[in-house]
Amino acid sequence: MTRPLVCSNGARRQASFALLILLASSSACGRERTTPAAASAPVPVASPTAEAAHHRHELSLPPVGPEVTVVFEGQRVDIAIASLPHAGSELPILQLFHAAFPNQDTAALRFDVFGSDGFHPSSRPPCARRLGAVELADARLDIVTHDMRFAESVQLPRCYHVRAVVRLEGNR
DSSP, X not given: OOOOOOOOHHHHHHHHHHHHHHHHHHHHTTOOOOOHHHHHSOOOOOOOOHHHHHHHXXXXXXXXXXXXXEEETXXXXXXXXXXXXXXXXXXXXXXXXXXXXXXXXXXXXXXXXXXXXSOOGGGXXXXXXXXXXXXXXXXXEETTTOOEEEOTTOOOOGGGSOSSEEEEEEEO
């Protein structure tokens, strides 16, 4: 049988004081001291933005496979990205079109790129214009994520930067 722990009033006071000191010092660790005026100032709360909504959307994109479908004049060709020569982790996106249709001149064509969720830039008003080969010449496709990126010098609206690309369409 165990006996209850009996403490004198002095021992209880010392233990309570030690616990109070421990709690006070642990809550102050790693924090900057603030003045009473700064402590009472309201903390601004960030509101959800279009940028935050865009990032939430990216988290729920359907996965991409090893291929990208290239479409031109009703013909569809699946191109395995691993079969294309590339330096580093990216390849020029027009290389996909040239691999699918090697004898087709791209100079007069307009292109639309589709993500795994069906998104494509021409479905959004700021990006309704399909891009030409000159503009896509500066676009790169990440071989793992299939995210399309442009050179920093290219000034295009954000909706042209497609994530998880699964299809490239060329039209006259």
